[in-house]
Amino acid sequence: MEGVSKRFGATCALDNVDLELQKGEVHALLGENGAGKSTLVKILSGAVRPDSGTIFLEGYPFSPSSPLDSRKHGISMIYQELNLAPHLTVEENIMLGREMHRGGFIRQKEMRNKVRKALELIRHTEISPDLQVKKLSVGARQVVEIARALVEEAKILVLDEPTSSLSQEDSEILFQIIKRLKTQGVSIIYISHFLEEVQKVADRLTVLRDGKKIHSGNTIEVSLEDLIQMMVGRKLVDMFPKIPHETGDVVLCLDGLKGKRMQAEVDLSLRHGEILGLAGLIGAGRTETLRTIFGLDAVEKGSLTVRKIRTSKGAPWTRIRQGMGFLSEDRQNEGLASSLSTVDNLTLSNFSPYRSFGFLRLKKRRKAVRDYIKQVNIKVQDSNQPVFSLSGGNQQKVALARLLHQKADIFLLDEPTRGIDVISKSQIYEWMGQLASNGKAIVFVSSYLPELLGICDKIAVFYRGRLVDMRPTCEWDAQSIMTAATLGRPG
Amino acid sequence: MKEKSRIQTVINWLGPFLGLILVMVIFSSIPEVRDRFLRVPNLKSVATQSVIVALGAMGMTLIIISGGIDLSAASNIALSSVITAFAINAGFPPLLAIFLGVITGGLIGLANGSLITSLRLVPFIVTLGMLGIARGIAKWTAGNQKIDAPLTWVNELMAKSPRPSWLLMAPGVWMMIIFAVVMAVVLRYSVFGRHIFAIGSNEATARLCGIRIKRTKIIVYSLAGLFCGLGGVMEFSRLTVGDPTVAVGLELDIIAAVVIGGGSLSGGSGSILGSMIGVFIMSFLRNGCTMMGWPNYIQEIIIGAIIVVAVALDQIRHRKNF
Amino acid sequence: MKEKSRIQTVINWLGPFLGLILVMVIFSSIPEVRDRFLRVPNLKSVATQSVIVALGAMGMTLIIISGGIDLSAASNIALSSVITAFAINAGFPPLLAIFLGVITGGLIGLANGSLITSLRLVPFIVTLGMLGIARGIAKWTAGNQKIDAPLTWVNELMAKSPRPSWLLMAPGVWMMIIFAVVMAVVLRYSVFGRHIFAIGSNEATARLCGIRIKRTKIIVYSLAGLFCGLGGVMEFSRLTVGDPTVAVGLELDIIAAVVIGGGSLSGGSGSILGSMIGVFIMSFLRNGCTMMGWPNYIQEIIIGAIIVVAVALDQIRHRKNF
Amino acid sequence: SKEKGLSSQESRLEIAVIPKGTTHEFWKSIHAGAARASKELGVKVLWKGPQKEDDRAQQITVVEDFISRGVDGIVLAPLDDRALWRPVRDAVQENIPVVIIDSALQGDDFVSFVATDNYKGGELAAGKIGELLQGKGNIFLIRYQVGSASTTKREKGFLDVIQREYPKISLLVQDQHAGSTTETAYQLAENLLNRFPDVNGIFCPNESSTFGTLRALQEAGLAGKVIFIGFDSSPKLVQGLRDGHIHGLVLQDPVKMGYLGVRQLVLHLQGEKIDKRIDTGVCLITRENMDDPEMKSLLMPDLT
Ligand SMILES: Nc1ncnc2c1ncn2[C@@H]1O[C@H](COP(=O)(O)OP(=O)(O)OP(=O)(O)O)[C@@H](O)[C@H]1O
Numbered sequence A: 001m002e003g004v005s006k007r008f009g010a011t012c013a014l015d016n017v018d019l020e021l022q023k024g025e026v027h028a029l030l031g032e033n034g035a036g037k038s039t040l041v042k043i044l045s046g047a048v049r050p051d052s053g054t055i056f057l058e059g060y061p062f063s064p065s066s067p068l069d070s071r072k073h074g075i076s077m078i079y080q081e082l083n084l085a086p087h088l089t090v091e092e093n094i095m096l097g098r099e100m101h102r103g104g105f106i107r108q109k110e111m112r113n114k115v116r117k118a119l120e121l122i123r124h125t126e127i128s129p130d131l132q133v134k135k136l137s138v139g140a141r142q143v144v145e146i147a148r149a150l151v152e153e154a155k156i157l158v159l160d161e162p163t164s165s166l167s168q169e170d171s172e173i174l175f176q177i178i179k180r181l182k183t184q185g186v187s188i189i190y191i192s193h194f195l196e197e198v199q200k201v202a203d204r205l206t207v208l209r210d211g212k213k214i215h216s217g218n219t220i221e222v223s224l225e226d227l228i229q230m231m232v233g234r235k236l237v238d239m240f241p242k243i244p245h246e247t248g249d250v251v252l253c254l255d256g257l258k259g260k261r262m263q264a265e266v267d268l269s270l271r272h273g274e275i276l277g278l279a280g281l282i283g284a285g286r287t288e289t290l291r292t293i294f295g296l297d298a299v300e301k302g303s304l305t306v307r308k309i310r311t312s313k314g315a316p317w318t319r320i321r322q323g324m325g326f327l328s329e330d331r332q333n334e335g336l337a338s339s340l341s342t343v344d345n346l347t348l349s350n351f352s353p354y355r356s357f358g359f360l361r362l363k364k365r366r367k368a369v370r371d372y373i374k375q376v377n378i379k380v381q382d383s384n385q386p387v388f389s390l391s392g393g394n395q396q397k398v399a400l401a402r403l404l405h406q407k408a409d410i411f412l413l414d415e416p417t418r419g420i421d422v423i424s425k426s427q428i429y430e431w432m433g434q435l436a437s438n439g440k441a442i443v444f445v446s447s448y449l450p451e452l453l454g455i456c457d458k459i460a461v462f463y464r465g466r467l468v469d470m471r472p473t474c475e476w477d478a479q480s481i482m483t484a485a486t487l488g489r490p491g
Numbered sequence B, C: 001m002k003e004k005s006r007i008q009t010v011i012n013w014l015g016p017f018l019g020l021i022l023v024m025v026i027f028s029s030i031p032e033v034r035d036r037f038l039r040v041p042n043l044k045s046v047a048t049q050s051v052i053v054a055l056g057a058m059g060m061t062l063i064i065i066s067g068g069i070d071l072s073a074a075s076n077i078a079l080s081s082v083i084t085a086f087a088i089n090a091g092f093p094p095l096l097a098i099f100l101g102v103i104t105g106g107l108i109g110l111a112n113g114s115l116i117t118s119l120r121l122v123p124f125i126v127t128l129g130m131l132g133i134a135r136g137i138a139k140w141t142a143g144n145q146k147i148d149a150p151l152t153w154v155n156e157l158m159a160k161s162p163r164p165s166w167l168l169m170a171p172g173v174w175m176m177i178i179f180a181v182v183m184a185v186v187l188r189y190s191v192f193g194r195h196i197f198a199i200g201s202n203e204a205t206a207r208l209c210g211i212r213i214k215r216t217k218i219i220v221y222s223l224a225g226l227f228c229g230l231g232g233v234m235e236f237s238r239l240t241v242g243d244p245t246v247a248v249g250l251e252l253d254i255i256a257a258v259v260i261g262g263g264s265l266s267g268g269s270g271s272i273l274g275s276m277i278g279v280f281i282m283s284f285l286r287n288g289c290t291m292m293g294w295p296n297y298i299q300e301i302i303i304g305a306i307i308v309v310a311v312a313l314d315q316i317r318h319r320k321n322f
Numbered sequence D: 001s002k003e004k005g006l007s008s009q010e011s012r013l014e015i016a017v018i019p020k021g022t023t024h025e026f027w028k029s030i031h032a033g034a035a036r037a038s039k040e041l042g043v044k045v046l047w048k049g050p051q052k053e054d055d056r057a058q059q060i061t062v063v064e065d066f067i068s069r070g071v072d073g074i075v076l077a078p079l080d081d082r083a084l085w086r087p088v089r090d091a092v093q094e095n096i097p098v099v100i101i102d103s104a105l106q107g108d109d110f111v112s113f114v115a116t117d118n119y120k121g122g123e124l125a126a127g128k129i130g131e132l133l134q135g136k137g138n139i140f141l142i143r144y145q146v147g148s149a150s151t152t153k154r155e156k157g158f159l160d161v162i163q164r165e166y167p168k169i170s171l172l173v174q175d176q177h178a179g180s181t182t183e184t185a186y187q188l189a190e191n192l193l194n195r196f197p198d199v200n201g202i203f204c205p206n207e208s209s210t211f212g213t214l215r216a217l218q219e220a221g222l223a224g225k226v227i228f229i230g231f232d233s234s235p236k237l238v239q240g241l242r243d244g245h246i247h248g249l250v251l252q253d254p255v256k257m258g259y260l261g262v263r264q265l266v267l268h269l270q271g272e273k274i275d276k277r278i279d280t281g282v283c284l285i286t287r288e289n290m291d292d293p294e295m296k297s298l299l300m301p302d303l304t
């Protein structure tokens, strides 16, 4: 790709970027949120038309007019935002657009075989091909998406943050697959905010900043610190800043709580000033537990006690009144109202500072929001910009900022750092510490063990819907968590 | 809990037929019409009365699954019936007249599809516009009155007692059955059918997976147009005249049938079997109410209520899945 | 590029008024009606003719923004007009009759909202059912004919030449203007308004953010019902009788007005100003076509085409933004 | 049919009366006539119109459904002289006799045709307008609805007389349709009056268009100034006539039509010979003769 540029209105997403991908290499694309990585690969896949610049494919100029066009040229892509048709089954989604047919009618058996093979490849045979995708959790959906990219024998495979909602184990499997594909001569573009991953799998890398190419070279030639320096223009002091905080009374307590979709009853308690980490594999039931606490799923059995008040029934609005805040792992379908503006999304859960007699004071609100945008470092042209036009990581930051703006006491965070760049991540860890030191309680669900180990006071491990073990962080290490999460017994 | 789940098993087993069975049981148990309601001649009339809506509903099912809607269906039926009558009146051979009627419907559908895809307008608006345009053209062609066409075999298509008596039912009813089976198979087992579901479920995904959205949509709307065209021919066959004012508001009946049958207006779900059941629920309701001699307002209230109840039942049936 | 962007600046500046201006310019430039079209009495008639649709469109705007639809609006208007006539006929004081008419509309809206939220049914189906139910009840109440009511000051509400002549326009027109301003403010600046947008944009998100979806939706549908009720009172005022068959199919006009004005049927967008412009575009079109003496079918075709063109223009205008 | 005779002695005869619609005043009167006949003759009348006013296809459905029910006879006001021909033939094949009222039907499967001469009604209206305008001026013909046979006949009668006998009267409007409801008629008339405020005469061919136009005239302050002839009656139209806002109403005798329709059918079922064609007559009512007792019973029929 040579001299590729793209503008969206006033935003310059890409400015004269070059990218060279060699046969059989893994090429990492790095940059902070909103640097233009996704836009660049979308141009390659034909989903976005560039304003200028040319692409050469095996020496010939190539300008993909549609995703279909680029797929025909052997480019296969996993987009950052999940792209699945919720009403269709897993099999139908995996084979979408490449159905095997005879005279226009589907050849069921052959397709089933292919799907089985792809699922085996990523070791997720437990996902039934006949299940409707809307019934899967976000993690499982990501697996389906990867399976889709694998059924096709592509020449170029583009992965835009494939591991953002995968567990450690699944990521490992993916890396093995990548290695194998590489030996088969497949070229891979790999986008990720997990820099260690990049160092592990990538042969070469390119760094983007504000839509410009900053650096391109072999992976082994640059150190982690240099990478970060190139990405954001400053050094990262401490990935997991330690902010001292003390735990107080119990604020939230689950007594044998079982929600409609949970597989088992869960007992748990959370104190003021405590950061509780929840670890587990895909489908372990962490999301479902949080959703039940927050009243998004109906309670079937047991009860929960919020600040000494025992309840079993409750809708999200009552939980918010009780001082809870929830960050959904599914920002695309649930987390954000993407056609609304950044201002609206940010303030949706708490209008009270700007409300007088049922009316909003818009100016005051805009001003307040500007502070939050600066604080959370959201890259946005104008606070009235609709959320769908933000980059993936920036959308996640909007969802996070909403929780801060809500001024909750109990934070339920489901994969909050999904798709967020390194620097911002460390900033988020810092806030979590600060919130805890102010006496707030935080439940922190993550599939990324280092961050759990880095900032939590306590870690609980889930296995098949059951809470296996809960211990202070110092008594855990990566190994023992993995054991508990995969085998379901304290390691 | 136990009790509830047993009821749900029954509900599930009877499944999509539940609403239809309910309606039939009700009327079969009213002494006044009991002995007449379930008799063959009445079933034949109901079948014949359902043909036009059923044809419209087949196309509408595709459109609704793809996430669209077609408000122009009824106008399209009227226009096609006028064109057929016009052609027969002008002395064209009946087969050609039928062909022209069906093609007219197809062209209106094609126009819908092209406008929707090329101007990227919402189907509701395009077809609302087309509702007026097609109806206007129908009145224009017919010179603002009905067209009397000489009787031909076209008018036998919807005759309750068909000419070769071994047919048992009107040829139109057979056509309806055959097309329903064909469309059900196409929708379930063809690549085209699957693409329609994908587009309705998530259009962006469908595009990124390389499905030709424009082409698929244009085909869907054209196909639906052709079905409306055929419906128009049937309407002409039934009326023996080309009437530009016929079928006003029928689009809502057609859409209701599809939705009663499990179609979702946000796209991605629906089935031909369901839609056909929806059509027959409404036909039997009308038929039963008329046979009872109930005034129209009672009929309107009852049908309104049944639409809600039928869909609510369907909802309960599906809810247990979670 | 340059040229194009200049056109777009102009388009943008005229913005939402573009369609309306277009229609008015066209008719003002046809010599045959030019000198009559833009004269005060004609403008007054158009304004009066628009009141009922405009009231319906205010409620419909809220509903459509919230991601719903109300097919029962027109039936509701008819029912409310019948109830008002009935009350006046029964000798109730006019103010009470008006109140009863408006409340009837509100109750129908409340029923819609409750069914939609409690049974979790799609609005299309619930309101389609209600379309039949309300119309049936209207006919029933009226005994299947018009209700003749004695003349009272209620009938002055829609008089083109109002009694205190300093009013200049019918009181109904003033009401329409006042309610439009109030609703526009509520929708833009109130918490309730923001909540409606949030629900329409993404219901799951709205729920997550602690918005009380059920309550908001029930209020939205009830409010829309009240507007329809007021529309019904205006209808009665205009006709001087309570006619249960009035306004058949008007729901499509109302929805079209909202959509022409920028409302999206998938929810999350729309505005009162836009809807009002949509209403006036259609009223002026009807008025102009009739004044031209064009036959009805030409009118139907033209109005159909304009609906599509107006929305297409709006689409082009918006496309540049992102 | 012998069997049928027996059963009718055990239980009352069941007669379906199928109008074109159910909500216009005109059909109310037909219903009243039919009800009177049913009381007098001791038969059961099932009254049922098409679900949507004026929808041919649905009227066919209603006829078919009553055939399915196996009624003893049908009184039908066909929406179309051709489209209803086949269902009527089906009825006759099932031994269900049919009497046609109000509008004509092709063929001769029916046992009797009881109706007004609609064409003559239009002629009467034209004569009155011509007379009141003294043979000159500008007039509107506001039509009812596309495809409605009886009103089209009235319109034709009106046009023929105007063009033949009053060459100095010019028709400003003659192909605008008022639509099926009062509101649509009202809007149309309002818009037309804005364009042509100097109109001298208007004719409307049925009740709903007459009333809608009357409202528009009253609103525009032109009521009484414009010669206005309507068709059919309702309390508001009677009031308009009394106030001098309407200068004449062409009246049919719908009560008689409904009554005779049912009676002819019952007579036929009882095996009597009946006339194939019965004219129930039209007349023109003005403010001057509206209080004649004979006219009064037409204007405000006793609907009980
Ligand atoms: N459809 C759009 N409309 C307007 N602006 C857009 C659109 N898509 C992307 N942008 C802007 O382009 C810039 C680059 O976005 P892009 O998605 O490429 O970032 P990214 O590098 O993938 O970031 P992340 O790491 O957060 O995924 C961002 O500032 C974003 O706001």
Ligand SMILES: Nc1ncnc2c1ncn2[C@@H]1O[C@H](COP(=O)(O)OP(=O)(O)OP(=O)(O)O)[C@@H](O)[C@H]1O
Binding pocket: A126, A127, A128, A131, A135, A136, A137, A138, A139, A140, A165, A261, A280, A281, A282, A283, A284, A285, A286, A287, A288, A289, A329, A447, A462
């Ligand atoms: N592989 C799978 N196959 C089928 N259903 C699954 C699968 N994975 C998850 N689910 C669904 O998700 C539910 C539990 O997943 P949940 O989202 O609570 O887990 P999690 O620990 O948050 O994992 P994730 O990382 O996927 O969010 C299950 O009840 C099931 O319905």
Ligand SMILES: [Mg+2]
Binding pocket: A037, A038, A039, A080, A160, A391, A392, A393
């Ligand atoms: Mg990205």
Ligand SMILES: [Mg+2]
Binding pocket: A137, A138, A139, A286, A287, A288, A329, A414
């Ligand atoms: Mg999860």
